[in-house]
Amino acid sequence: MKQKLIQLKEEFTAEIADVKDLKKLETLENKYLSRKSGLLTNLMKGIKEVAKEEIAEIGTLANETKNYIINKLEELRASLNRDLIDFDFTVPGKKPPVGHLHLATIAIREIESILEPLGFIRVRHPDVEWDYYAFETLNMPGDHPARDDWETFFIDEAPIKMNLPENSLKLVKEGRRLLTPHTSSIQVREMEKGILPIRMMNISKCYRRQIDISHVPMFHQLEGLVIDKDINITHLKGTIDYFVKKFFGENRTIRLRPHHFQFTEPSFEVDISCGLCQGTGKLEDGSSCRMCKEGWLELAGAGMVHPNVLKAGGIDPNVYSGFAFGWGVERCFSMKSGLNIDDLRLMYKNDLRFNEQF
Ligand code: PHE
Numbered sequence: 001m002k003q004k005l006i007q008l009k010e011e012f013t014a015e016i017a018d019v020k021d022l023k024k025l026e027t028l029e030n031k032y033l034s035r036k037s038g039l040l041t042n043l044m045k046g047i048k049e050v051a052k053e054e055i056a057e058i059g060t061l062a063n064e065t066k067n068y069i070i071n072k073l074e075e076l077r078a079s080l081n082r083d084l085i086d087f088d089f090t091v092p093g094k095k096p097p098v099g100h101l102h103l104a105t106i107a108i109r110e111i112e113s114i115l116e117p118l119g120f121i122r123v124r125h126p127d128v129e130w131d132y133y134a135f136e137t138l139n140m141p142g143d144h145p146a147r148d149d150w151e152t153f154f155i156d157e158a159p160i161k162m163n164l165p166e167n168s169l170k171l172v173k174e175g176r177r178l179l180t181p182h183t184s185s186i187q188v189r190e191m192e193k194g195i196l197p198i199r200m201m202n203i204s205k206c207y208r209r210q211i212d213i214s215h216v217p218m219f220h221q222l223e224g225l226v227i228d229k230d231i232n233i234t235h236l237k238g239t240i241d242y243f244v245k246k247f248f249g250e251n252r253t254i255r256l257r258p259h260h261f262q263f264t265e266p267s268f269e270v271d272i273s274c275g276l277c278q279g280t281g282k283l284e285d286g287s288s289c290r291m292c293k294e295g296w297l298e299l300a301g302a303g304m305v306h307p308n309v310l311k312a313g314g315i316d317p318n319v320y321s322g323f324a325f326g327w328g329v330e331r332c333f334s335m336k337s338g339l340n341i342d343d344l345r346l347m348y349k350n351d352l353r354f355n356e357q358f
Contacts, residue, residue, distance in 0.1 A: 001043075001046060001047070001049075001050055001054075001058050002054075002057070002058060002061060004043055005043065005058070005061050005062060005065050006061075008032075008039060008040060008043060008065060009065050009068060009069075012028075012032055012068075012069055012072070013072075015028060015031075016028060016072055016073070016076060019076060020080075021080065022077070022080050022081075022084075025073065025076055025077055025080065028073070029073050032069055033066075033069065033070070033073075040065065040066060040069060043062075044062055044066075047059065047062065099355075100355075100358065102347075103330070103333060103347050103355075103358060104220050104329055104330055104333070104347065106333070106358075107220075107329050107330070107332065107333035108203050108220065108329055110247065111201075111203060111222055111243075111247065111329065111332075112201070112203060114242075114243055114246045114247060115201050115224065115243065118199075118239065118242070119199045120199055120200060120201040120224060121199065121200050121201070122200070122201050122202070122203065123186065123190060123200045123201070123202050124202070124204065125185075125186045125189055125202065125204070126180075127179060127180055127204065127205050127207070128155075128177055128178075128179060128180070129177065129178055129179070129180040129185050130162055130164075130175045130176075130177060130178075131154070131175045131176045131177070131178055132162060132164070132171070132172065132175045133185040133186070133187075133188055133189055134150075134152070134178060134180055134181060134182070134184075134185040135147050135150075136171060136172060136175070136312075137171065137187075137188040137309065137312035137313070138184055138185070138187065138188070138262060138263035138306075138309055138312075139262040139263050139306050139308045139309055139312075140262045140263070144262065146261075146262045150181035150182060150208060151181065151208040151209040151210050152178050152179070152181040152207075152208065152209070153178060153179040153181075153207050153208075153209060154176055154177075154178045155176065155177040155178060155179075157176065157177070158176075159174040159175055159176050160174060160175070160176075160177075161173065161174055162174065162175045165192050167192055167194060167314065168192055169311075169312060169313075169314055171312060179206075179207035180204075180205075180206055180207065181206055181207060181208050182206055182221055182223075182326065183202045183203070183204060183206060183221040183222065183223035183326055184223055184263060184324065184326055186202045186223065186225075187223070187225055187263070187305070187309060187313070187324060188309065188312050188313040190225060190313075191227070191310070191312075191313025191314060191315055192313055192314065194314070196227060196228070196315070196320065197226070197227055197228035197229075197320075198225055198226065198227040198228075198322070199225075199226050199228075200224075200225050201222060201223065201224050201225075202221075202222070202223040202225075203220060203221070203222045203223075203329065204220060204221070205218055205219070205220055206218075206219055206220065206221045207219075211345070213342065213343045213344065213345065214331065214344055215344065216330070216344055216345055216347070216348055218348075219328055219329070219330050219331075219344075220328070220329035220330060221326055221327065221328055221329060222326060222327055222329055222332070223324065223325070223326045224239065224323075224324065224325045224326070225305070225322065225323075225324045226239075226322050226323055226324075227305065227310070227315065227320055227321070227322030228320065228321075228322065229319065229320060229321075230321070231304075231320075231321045231322050231323055232304075232321070233256075233266075233304060233323070235323060236268075236302055236303075236304070236323035236325065237254070237256065239323075239325070240254055240270055240300065240302065240325055241253075241254050244272050244299070247332070247336070248272060248275065248335070248336060248337065249275070249337060251273075251278070252272050252273050252275065253272070253273045253279065254270055254271065254272050254273075254299075255270075255271050255296065256268040256269075256270055256302070257269045257270075257271060259301065259303075261301055261303055262306070263303075263305070263306050263308075263309050263324075264301075264302070264303025264304055264305060264306055264323075264324060265303065265304060265306045265307075266303055266304060267301070267302070267303035268301075268302050268303055269298055269300070269301060269302075270298075270299050270300040270301075270302050270325070270327075271296035271297060271298055271299060272296070272297055272299045272335070273295060273296060273297075274289055274291050274292035274295050274296060274297050275291075275335070275336070275337035275338070276289055276290075276291040276292070276337070277289035277291065277292065277295060278295075279295040279296070280295050281293075281294040281295040297335055299327050299331075299332065299335070300325050300326060300327035301325070301326055301327070302323065302324065302325035302326070303323065303324065303325075304321060304322065304323050305321070305322040305323065305324055310322070330344050330347055331344065334347075
C-alpha cells in the first residue's frame with residue numbers, strides 16, 4: 001500500500017505537468033479524486049486491509065498524498081484562471097463589418113421624406129407596362145416620333161388585347177407591353193382611380209437602352225403629380241424649389257427653362273445652381289467649373305399636365321389643371337455637393353471600394 005501511494009503520487013506529478021487548460025485539469029481531477037472511481041479513492045478503500053501496526057503510518061501518507069494532489073490541482077486551477085482573465089478590458093473591441101443601404105435606396109428614402117409632408121402619397125405600379133400608359137395616353141399615339149426619346153425596351157410580341165380597368169377610356173383596344181421607360185406612365189393610371197384631387201409621388205424603376213457615364217439601363221425616377229382646381233406654374237415652381245433646398249441645401253436655387261414634352265404644356269427643364277462653383281460657373285482660381293455649364297446643372301423635366309392627358313384620364317381640363325415633374329434618382333443623388341460621383345454606373349458595380357465611401 002505504501003509503495004502504491006508513492007507510485008500514485010509520482011504518476012500524478014508527471015501527468016499534471018502536461019495539463020495546460022481547465023478542461024484537462026478537470027479530467028485529471030476526476031481521474032484521481034472522483035468519489036466513485038478515482039485512483040486515490042480506490043486505493044484508500046484498501047486501508048481496511050492494512051495491518052494494525054502500519055495503519056498510522058499509511059494513514060498519514062494517504063492523507064499527505066491526498067492533500068498534495070488537491071493542492072497541486074488548486075494551484076494549477078488558480079494559475080489557469082489568471083491566464084484567462086489576463087486581458088485588457090480597455091482595448092476597444094473589433095467591430096464586425098456592417099454594410100449600409102444601397103445609394104439608390106438612401107436617395108429614395110430621402111426624397112420620400114421630403115415630399116411626404118407636402119402631402120404627396122407614394123403609389124406603386126408595375127414595371128412591365130402597357131404602351132398605352134407609357135405613350136398613348138401621354139399624347140404620343142402610334143408612331144409619334146417623340147417616343148424615340150425614351151429608348152424603350154419593348155416586349156417582342158404583336159399587339160394584344162389589353163386588360164385595362166373598367167373605367168378606362170380605352171382609347172385603343174390593343175397594345176404592346178414594355179419595360180416602363182419613365183415614371184410618367186402612371187399619370188393616367190392614377191387619374192383612372194377617379195379620386196380627386198391627386199397629389200402623388202411615384203419613385204420606381206425605369207428601363208432604357210442606354211449605358212454610359214451618365215446612364216444605366218435600369219435606374220430610378222421620381223414622378224410628382226398634382227391635379228386640383230386652380231393649379232398653376234407657381235405651385236410647380238414652389239414645390240421643386242422647396243425640394244431642392246431640402247435635398248441639396250438652402251443655398252441652391254432653381255431656374256425653369258422652356259422645353260418640350262408631349263404630355264405637358266407648357267413644359268420646362270429645371271436646372272439647379274451648381275454646388276461646386278455656387279452658380280457662378282467659375283472656380284476660385286478663375287478657371288471654368290468642371291461640374292456644370294455656366295453655373296447650372298440640369299435636374300428635371302416638368303410642366304403643366306397637357307389637356308389631352310387629363311382627357312385620357314377622364315378628367316375635364318376646363319375644371320381641373322395640374323402639374324407634373326420627374327427626374328432620375330441616381331442622377332439627382334450624384335448631384336449632391338461633395339459626393340463626386342462622376343460615373344453613374346459605379347452605383348451598380350457592387351465594388352466595395354466605392355460603396356464604402358458612403
Ligand atoms: N417623364 C419625363 C422624362 O422621362 C420627365 C417629365 C416628368 C417631364 C413629368 C414632364 C413632366 O424625361
